[in-house]
Amino acid sequence: MQLNKKAILFTIDALFALMLCLxxxxxxxxxxxxxxxxxxxxxxxxxxxxxxxTILEKSNSLSYILNSGNLTYMRDYIxxxxxxxxxxxxxxxxxxxxxxxxxxxxxxxxxxxxxxRRVFINNLDPYMANMKVWYYAK
Amino acid sequence: MKLIKLKFKHKxxxxxxxxxxxxxxxxxGILLTIATLWNIxxxxxxxxxxxxxxxxxxxxxxxxxxLTEGYPSNWSEDVDxxxxxxxxxxxxxxxxxxxxxxxxxxxxAWNLDxxxxxxxxxxxxxxxxxxxxxxxxxxxxxxxxxxxxxxxxQKMYTIGIxxxxxxxxxxxHNRFALLNNVPVYVNLKIWKECEEGLCN
Numbered sequence: 001m002q003l004n005k006k007a008i009l010f011t012i013d014a015l016f017a018l019m020l021c022l023x024x025x026x027x028x029x030x031x032x033x034x035x036x037x038x039x040x041x042x043x044x045x046x047x048x049x050x051x052x053x054t055i056l057e058k059s060n061s062l063s064y065i066l067n068s069g070n071l072t073y074m075r076d077y078i079x080x081x082x083x084x085x086x087x088x089x090x091x092x093x094x095x096x097x098x099x100x101x102x103x104x105x106x107x108x109x110x111x112x113x114x115x116x117r118r119v120f121i122n123n124l125d126p127y128m129a130n131m132k133v134w135y136y137a138k
Numbered sequence: 139m140k141l142i143k144l145k146f147k148h149k150x151x152x153x154x155x156x157x158x159x160x161x162x163x164x165x166x167g168i169l170l171t172i173a174t175l176w177n178i179x180x181x182x183x184x185x186x187x188x189x190x191x192x193x194x195x196x197x198x199x200x201x202x203x204x205l206t207e208g209y210p211s212n213w214s215e216d217v218d219x220x221x222x223x224x225x226x227x228x229x230x231x232x233x234x235x236x237x238x239x240x241x242x243x244x245x246x247a248w249n250l251d252x253x254x255x256x257x258x259x260x261x262x263x264x265x266x267x268x269x270x271x272x273x274x275x276x277x278x279x280x281x282x283x284x285x286x287x288x289x290x291x292q293k294m295y296t297i298g299i300x301x302x303x304x305x306x307x308x309x310x311h312n313r314f315a316l317l318n319n320v321p322v323y324v325n326l327k328i329w330k331e332c333e334e335g336l337c338n
Contacts, residue, residue, distance in 0.1 A: 018168045025175045029182075040193055044311070047197075051204075051314035054248050059319050077321075080290055082312065 041135070042114060048085060049116040049133040056089075062129050063122045065100055066091060074102045086110070088132040094125065110134040188330075189307060192277075196311040196328045199270045199279065204315040204324060205247040207254075214257055220269045222258065222315075224251040250317045255283065259297050266297075276331040286321040294322075301329040 038044070056062050056077075065074050078087050086107030091099045113134035120127055206221030213220065223246055258266060258281075272279060280298040284291035301308050308329040315322045 015164070018164065021168060021172060025172070025179070028179060029175070039190075040197070043197070047313055051248070055314050055316045055321050058248060058316055059321065076289065077286075080286065080323075 045085075045114045045133050045135065046116065048081070049087070049114050049131045052081070052087070052133075053089075053116050053118045053129055053131040056131075057118050057120050057129065062091065062118075062120055062127070066122050066127065069100070071100060071102050074100075075105065078102060078104045084136055086134050086136050088130075090130045090132070092128045092130065094127070096128075099127070107136060110137060189309070192307065192309040192328050192330075193311075195271055196309045196326055199328070200311055200313050200324060200326050202270070203281075204250065204313055207246070207251075213254070217269065220258065220266065222250045222254045223247055224249045248315050250283075250315050250322060252317065255295055255297075255317075259295065263298065272328070274330075278329055278331065280327040280329070282325045282327075283317070284323040284325070285317060286323070291321075291323040301327055302331065304332060305329045306332075 061074075061077070064070070074089065078089060081087055081104060086104050088101065088103040088107075090101040093099055113132050115130055115132050117131075118129045120129065202220065203222045205223065206219065207223045207225045208217060208221035209219040210217070211221075211225035225246075267273075267277070267279065270279060278299045278301070280300050281296070282293055283295040283297075285294045308327055311326050311328075313324050315324055
């Protein structure tokens with residue numbers, strides 16, 4: 001019995017086309033819908049950092065820390081941040097010398113962070129506050 | 139010999155028919171697979187776009203509420219824009235010094251006004267949705283303001299409708315502000331009702 005060679009080639013061709021189509025759709029599915037996390041993660045971190053530092057400055061808490069040296073107050077305050085966030089607040093004088101630094105309890109350092117800065121006046125002297133925020137990593 | 143010849147007279151047609159059926163089956167299979175995948179991926183694209191729009195809307199709403207005073211700045215019912223911050227102006231009507239540096243000021247951006255919070259609570263919910271940019275009748279918001287009370291934030295004001303239990307699309311976004319010099323945790327949820335009872 002002779003085989004119909006054209007028919008066999010046609011089937012292989014169809015199989016090849018099918019594999020190509022399926023690969024294409026699987027790739028689209030994976031590329032567009034793989035869980036790549038929150039695309040606004042960095043933006044959200046920056047807003048948290050900016051907001052927190054702003055309200056600390058506007059409520060005179062930064063001046064209070066400088067004048068009283070009460071780091072417990074500051075740590076209690078930073079600890080109220082959501083469990084997803086870690087933070088470090090550092091206050092520097094006009095020569096960039098750190099005066100106080102407080103970190104949220106139970107947080108390890110990370111290299112994926114954002115920093116916001118705010119300059120404020122205390123007793124006629126300028127100071128800078130840096131708020132470093134990053135996501136909590138287990 | 140004649141019998142053998144007769145038997146194999148239509149050998150091409152026999153093999154061709156099987157091959158054709160196989161090819162058709164394969165082709166239909168490919169077509170059905172593509173159609174199914176096309177629908178699935180299309181739905182995912184629509185869902186993702188909707189979610190992305192919600193994410194942007196949530197962030198815009200919170201920025202609008204905690205960074206702007208609204209227009210006019212003493213807005214109540216007749217309003218062009220909603221904002222919850224204290225007014226920068228002297229006459230409490232229109233701010234003419236919006237570009238004034240307010241680093242040492244306790245008015246303006248991040249400083250919330252209790253009276254405006256109450257205005258928003260008393261405002262018709264459907265109208266407030268439109269002012270915040272939620273035009274679809276099935277879209278909703280739920281705003282919670284919690285005040286710092288020494289060790290934690292305690293819920294003080296809630297505005298809007300809390301998400302239903304069967305809601306599938308809920309976007310959560312948080313920021314911080316001040317209310318009478320007290321830190322406030324502002325949480326906003328944007329969520330979508332199931333349209334006509336059908337959920338995604």
